[in-house]
Amino acid sequence: xxxxxxxxxxxxxxxxxxxxxxxxVPKGHVRLALATAxxxxxxLHYYRHFSNAGFNMQRAVTLGHEACAYVVDANGSxxxxxxxVALNPIINCGTCENCSAGLENHCSNKKFxxxxxxxxxxxxxxxxxxxxxxxxxxxxxxxxNPEHLTFAEPLACSMHSVTMTGAKQGDRILxxxxxxxxxxxxxxxxAKGIDVHVTxxxxxxxxxAVQIGASRGFVAGQHDPDNDSYDAVIEASGSPHAFNTALDxxxxxxxxxxxxxxxxxDVPVNLHKIMLKEVAVTGSFQFNAEFKQALDLxxxxxxxxxxxxxxxxxxxxxxxxxxxMLAGKAAGKILIKxx
Ligand SMILES: [Zn+2]
Ligand SMILES: [Zn+2]
Numbered sequence: 001x002x003x004x005x006x007x008x009x010x011x012x013x014x015x016x017x018x019x020x021x022x023x024x025v026p027k028g029h030v031r032l033a034l035a036t037a038x039x040x041x042x043x044l045h046y047y048r049h050f051s052n053a054g055f056n057m058q059r060a061v062t063l064g065h066e067a068c069a070y071v072v073d074a075n076g077s078x079x080x081x082x083x084x085v086a087l088n089p090i091i092n093c094g095t096c097e098n099c100s101a102g103l104e105n106h107c108s109n110k111k112f113x114x115x116x117x118x119x120x121x122x123x124x125x126x127x128x129x130x131x132x133x134x135x136x137x138x139x140x141x142x143x144x145n146p147e148h149l150t151f152a153e154p155l156a157c158s159m160h161s162v163t164m165t166g167a168k169q170g171d172r173i174l175x176x177x178x179x180x181x182x183x184x185x186x187x188x189x190x191a192k193g194i195d196v197h198v199t200x201x202x203x204x205x206x207x208x209a210v211q212i213g214a215s216r217g218f219v220a221g222q223h224d225p226d227n228d229s230y231d232a233v234i235e236a237s238g239s240p241h242a243f244n245t246a247l248d249x250x251x252x253x254x255x256x257x258x259x260x261x262x263x264x265x266d267v268p269v270n271l272h273k274i275m276l277k278e279v280a281v282t283g284s285f286q287f288n289a290e291f292k293q294a295l296d297l298x299x300x301x302x303x304x305x306x307x308x309x310x311x312x313x314x315x316x317x318x319x320x321x322x323x324x325m326l327a328g329k330a331a332g333k334i335l336i337k338x339x
Pocket of ligand 1: 040041042065066154
């Protein structure tokens with residue numbers, strides 16, 4: 001079977017190819033047809049640099065780890081052909097110390113598609129068809145919108161950042177950065193009954209965050225949130241300036257959860273405030289039980305995801321989609337459709 005695939009062959013170079021899938025689906029896998037995928041900041045890093053966070057691609061690879069798909073060949077699994085499934089891209093071993101503790105995100109034998117962290121690389125979801133482990137496929141109720149279901153993975157990441165803050169119903173948190181992850185963190189916090197404020201240097205995304213449920217939005221430089229006033233802060237911008245804002249605005253003994261991939265820069269970070277205020281700073285990497293919680297929220301219909309869709313591109317225009325994201329003007333998620 002031949003199908004349409006995109007491959008990143010070098011920095012800023014996405015090619016389209018016809019790829020051959022062997023007739024036999026590998027054991028434990030199912031054959032899938034892409035329904036909808038979405039672009040992640042990680043994909044953009046690989047597109048720009050052919051590397052991300054110090055991991056270099058060793059061969060041409062198909063990007064994409066946020067998607068849902070239709071089952072084509074259930075291959076003896078409990079799934080049924082034609083069913084729409086959400087894809088959990090974390091392929092964990094299930095037996096290591098971290099898996100046993102429910103921490104699949106830290107599985108010591110983890111595999112992840114479209115990523116240089118897994119060697120040999122596994123091709124990701126920006127292709128028309130692919131085989132994937134049946135245990136990573138989650139069937140959803142009929143009528144679920146695939147464009148919304150593709151939010152499951154990034155929403156789970158954002159939910160995990162809320163988990164890591166320890167914030168609970170009635171608490172107030174600040175989210176610094178209203179890119180797709182910050183916006184989905186608004187959704188995640190609101191679903192837990194947490195009051196959310198946001199800040200970003202761009203007015204448009206701040207307005208969008210307020211539309212989807214933030215009770216207050218600050219455009220950095222024009223209005224700024226009060227110091228020492230939040231139970232927790234989620235840093236979702238990647239800017240060291242925003243990390244300083246987090247340290248300023250979090251309450252004494254509060255928590256800062258880092259959802260972004262902050263890079264070293266010349267901007268001084270006020271690390272002494274961690275000591276002075278006894279701030280607990282934590283990372284937030286992927287997700288665990290939150291994937292199922294994200295599915296439940298999406299399929300419940302309680303949250304409107306339509307406003308979070310910035311643009312739609314066809315698979316053949318994956319490169320144009322990445323360029324659109326690179327231009328930085330999109331508010332929300334960029335979707336990839338098979339045709
Ligand atoms: Zn992602
Ligand atoms: Zn494991």
